[in-house]
Amino acid sequence: MPALRIAALASGRGSNLAALLGACVDGRIDGRFVLVASDKPNCAALSLAAEAGVPTLALRPAEYADRSSFDRALFDALAASGADLLVLAGYMRIIHPSVLVPWAGRAVNVHPSLLPLYRGLHTHAQALAAGDAEHGASVHFVTAELDGGPVLAQARISIGPDDTEATLAARLLVHEHRLLPAVVSAIASGRIHWNEGEPTFDGRIIHTPLTLDDTGSLLDAT
């Protein structure tokens, strides 16, 4: 297979993006970035991408009449980039469902919760408030439903008595940085595949999210 052409959307510090860029450079992902775009012109993620020699694009939502015209402009650029895969790597805007249609099975998101628990924001606080014993991160295919597409893989951590929102977020982030590149790598190699709405791993439908083994490889525990 030719190297996967990857585009990303990011709004913030870009640590997941950095993990992906690193995995492309060291060959864990057979892919290359064709575009990193953002709704935040000054975000660190865009600087990281530019430093890595990746084309960048920043669009300001305030310069568009409404949400859907902003999303149309952004997604026109993504289409023009020729990307095979779109990664939402800390992209903090809700995307209009209509522009996602052509990306069905070609867009993934990393979300800091054990989906279907805690869609949206403040996931660490919600896990603490609920008294959960475990927290985690999920990578899922993006659909029109916010944080609602089929989950591909999850990483779990236990919640300790002294954990705060900040400690949980920091401990979990390390796992996100392994999980997201592992999933993108598996998409690049064809191991993860979107089979008309049903994701598969090595040809088997993913009923239960994949996990990571100690070496950072994806594992089908079923």
Ligand code: GRF
């Ligand atoms: C991560 O926690 C990710 O799961 C969530 O937003 C955060 C982005 O962090 N979607 P970073 O910009 O990748 O450092």
